Amino acid sequence: MIAAWTLVAIAFCALGIVGYFALRSHKRRPDVEKAGQALQSLDIEAFRNLVDSAEEDFLREHLSPRKFREVQRQRAWAALLYAWEAGRAASALAQLAQTAQRSSDPEIVASGVQLAENAFRLRLQSLGACLYLLGGVVWPDLDTRSVPPLVDHYDRAAATMRRLGRLSSGAHGLARSRSA
Amino acid sequence: MLGANWHYVLLLFLWITPHVLLAGVAGILWKRCLYRELPCFTAFVLFEIAEFILLFTLRFVPGVTKEQYAYIFSATLLLSIALRLGVIDEVSKDLFRESQFLKVSASRLLQCVAVALLGMGVILAIYSPGDNSARWHSGVFVVNRGAAMVQCGLILSLFVFSRFLGLSWRRPAFGITLGLGILTSMDLATSALRAEFSGEVIRDFLNLLLTGASSVCVLLWIRYLLAPEVEPASLTLISGDEVKAWNTELQQLVRD
Numbered sequence: 001m002i003a004a005w006t007l008v009a010i011a012f013c014a015l016g017i018v019g020y021f022a023l024r025s026h027k028r029r030p031d032v033e034k035a036g037q038a039l040q041s042l043d044i045e046a047f048r049n050l051v052d053s054a055e056e057d058f059l060r061e062h063l064s065p066r067k068f069r070e071v072q073r074q075r076a077w078a079a080l081l082y083a084w085e086a087g088r089a090a091s092a093l094a095q096l097a098q099t100a101q102r103s104s105d106p107e108i109v110a111s112g113v114q115l116a117e118n119a120f121r122l123r124l125q126s127l128g129a130c131l132y133l134l135g136g137v138v139w140p141d142l143d144t145r146s147v148p149p150l151v152d153h154y155d156r157a158a159a160t161m162r163r164l165g166r167l168s169s170g171a172h173g174l175a176r177s178r179s180a
Numbered sequence: 181m182l183g184a185n186w187h188y189v190l191l192l193f194l195w196i197t198p199h200v201l202l203a204g205v206a207g208i209l210w211k212r213c214l215y216r217e218l219p220c221f222t223a224f225v226l227f228e229i230a231e232f233i234l235l236f237t238l239r240f241v242p243g244v245t246k247e248q249y250a251y252i253f254s255a256t257l258l259l260s261i262a263l264r265l266g267v268i269d270e271v272s273k274d275l276f277r278e279s280q281f282l283k284v285s286a287s288r289l290l291q292c293v294a295v296a297l298l299g300m301g302v303i304l305a306i307y308s309p310g311d312n313s314a315r316w317h318s319g320v321f322v323v324n325r326g327a328a329m330v331q332c333g334l335i336l337s338l339f340v341f342s343r344f345l346g347l348s349w350r351r352p353a354f355g356i357t358l359g360l361g362i363l364t365s366m367d368l369a370t371s372a373l374r375a376e377f378s379g380e381v382i383r384d385f386l387n388l389l390l391t392g393a394s395s396v397c398v399l400l401w402i403r404y405l406l407a408p409e410v411e412p413a414s415l416t417l418i419s420g421d422e423v424k425a426w427n428t429e430l431q432q433l434v435r436d
Contacts, residue, residue: 004375007369010332011332014332014364021343090346094346095346117280119346123344
């Protein structure tokens with residue numbers, strides 16, 4: 001009896017989610033400004049500090065195990081929010097790329113195809129980083145030196161993000177998206 | 181007596197209506213040449229119409245026993261499940277059309293789910309309780325419930341994935357997925373309740389609910405197949421160089 005009603009509840013939840021997507025689908029528009037703002041809102045230095053293993057070692061040495069776990073949990077949570085925002089920016093870039101793919105200019109179309117591929121990969125990488133950092137929230141003693149590529153090679157990635165941020169600020173005045 | 185007749189007429193009406201509307205869907209697919217883009221969905225629509233004609237005819241042919249009807253119903257149900265999975269595969273390919281990377285991953289995932297479903301169906305059909313004559317029939321209903329759950333999960337995954345990755349739907353594919361999502365979730369709910377409550381009244385009520393949901397689903401298909409494709413939001417004053425620059429930077433970020 002419980003199993004049957006559980007399935008009914010799952011079915012109605014699914015129906016609700018499908019309805020939500022049906023209503024929301026018409027409101028989504030690609031927005032290059034949103035992508036730019038999302039990238040600019042990322043404080044690179046703060047994020048670097050949050051995933052810095054030397055900083056973690058310092059905290060481990062100078063704090064009691066209980067306090068260390070508490071602080072480390074907060075650091076992981078903050079880093080997770082950063083990674084999530086980076087993923088959202090990638091999603092917005094993917095939308096921009098899909099719009100570019102419908103351009104009449106073949107060069108823009110080709111660039112749009114590549115941009116979309118990279119945006120999708122970045123989105124999935126950010127998801128991997130988020131899952132890893134979520135592990136850090138649950139198990140604060142987890143060694144952050146084995147972090148996934150997005151965070152592990154952060155120095156180079158951070159420089160790229162800075163350049164992306166500069167580009168987006170330049171694009172603010174130039175790009176406007178309008179719905180037909 | 182009058183109440184029973186009214187109920188019977190309503191049941192017939194709700195059984196016939198979605199299939200008449202499906203004929204309209206087939207007409208739209210033909211007129212707008214969408215059968216080229218959506219061959220599996222077209223096959224599904226045509227199969228559903230043919231299935232209805234067959235079952236409706238058998239229902240009123242005096243020589244056909246309940247057992248024979250149940251066997252034919254079960255066989256058509258299994259084919260319908262397979263075609264629905266094909267439709268989900270088709271809309272997922274349409275959704276991931278702009279990325280080779282996503283297209284490959286999604287196809288692999290769907291293949292894995294299809295294999296798991298097949299295995300589950302076989303196991304449930306073999307080990308389901310009951311005598312030999314009823315085993316196959318009840319197994320089909322168990323498979324139908326499992327298939328509804330898997331299809332519902334796949335459709336939700338497509339919606340969540342599209343939102344998460346910022347993918348844009350084309351209107352026909354979105355409408356088909358939306359309608360199928362409603363139909364499979366109602367199918368899941370009614371099949372779960374059908375397994376628990378075997379009374380005649382509840383069974384008829386569940387039939388009414390499912391046929392009503394089918395009508396809503398087909399109306400949604402008609403609406404989305406007839407609606408013109410939304411013109412994509414266009415970017416003005418953004419140069420090709422700028423898109424290239426974004427791409428170069430993002431490529432570096434992904435590789436780092």
